[in-house]
Structure formats: structure tokens, C-alpha cells
Amino acid sequence: MDHTQLLSAFRDKGILHLKEGNGKVITLIKPELWKAEMGEDWTFLLFDLFQIRTICEPFSEVSLDIVEYANKPTIYHSPVNRIIKNGxxxxxxxxxxxxxxxxxxxxxxxxxxxxxVKIDTKEDTLHQTPILFPLLSPSTKEMFLGPEGEVKIIKG
Structure with a gap:
């Protein structure tokens, strides 16, 4: 994956349409550029466990362990941090x-x-990668994680 070209495109516009290995176009955008008319089917992407603090209410150790040790791609639903106003x-x-x-x-x-990220946006793009986007895996799970350790499986 040529990160230089992708980073440049993202930094210039704050948005990047990218065709991944399955042929689906995903759209990455800075949260501050998101608008309500774009719909609600977007997911925050994090590269590090500590980033959870910036977007969610403080988590219990149990909830953090669930995220840290998940062995399949998982989308978590969690209460938003009060400082997040847009998204x-x-x-x-x-x-x-x-x-x-x-x-x-x-x-x-x-x-x-x-x-x-919004998955399968069907946008036109010149950017592509042969690497599969993990959240498009058929084994992707979804679960609710509450700050006090509450866990509810949404899609297993």
C-alpha cells in the first residue's frame, strides 16, 4: 500500500476514497468534516487502544481487555465522550x-x-490497494461495550 500518496490526498482534502482488495470503495474522513446529511453509518477507526479515551467515556479494564484481545475484526458501540460534538x-x-x-x-x-470510515460508498476513486479492509470480513463482529463493563453481542 503506497501510504505517501494516500496520506497526501487525505491531508489535502480531509477525505479519501479508496478501493480496497475486495473491490469496495471505502471513504475515510476527518470527523470534523462529517455532516448529518452524510448519514449515520460511519465508524471511527483507531490504530491504538489509548485512542479510545479520546472518543468514548472512560472504559473499565474489562471493556479495554475485550478490545485489546479481540481476535476477529470487531465494531464496538459505546457511549460517546462528552467532548465529541461532531460525528x-x-x-x-x-x-x-x-x-x-x-x-x-x-x-x-x-x-x-x-x-x-464509511464502507462501500461507491465513490469514484483513483486510489486503490490490493489489501483487504478488515471490517469487510464475513467474520466481523459487533458488540456494545459500556463504560462499567457491560457487554452485549449485536452481531456474532
């Missing part, structure tokens, strides 16, 4: 995923801030 928040809850796949993780690390 795809539904009834005080946002979605996030810790991306561990090395190439995608490196891209997110180089962006160096949480971004939000």
Missing part, C-alpha cells in the same frame, strides 16, 4: 474499531488522529 453519534453512542491489520494500522498511525 456519527446515535442516541449518545458511536461506533469504533481498533484496526490491527498491519498495513491499515500503519496508514491510520501515519494519519495520527481518529478518522471515520
Amino acid at each position: 456519527p453519534i446515535v442516541n449518545g453512542v458511536l461506533k469504533f474499531s481498533l484496526i490491527l491489520e498491519p498495513n491499515w494500522n500503519k496508514l491510520l498511525f501515519q494519519i495520527s488522529q481518529p478518522v471515520i
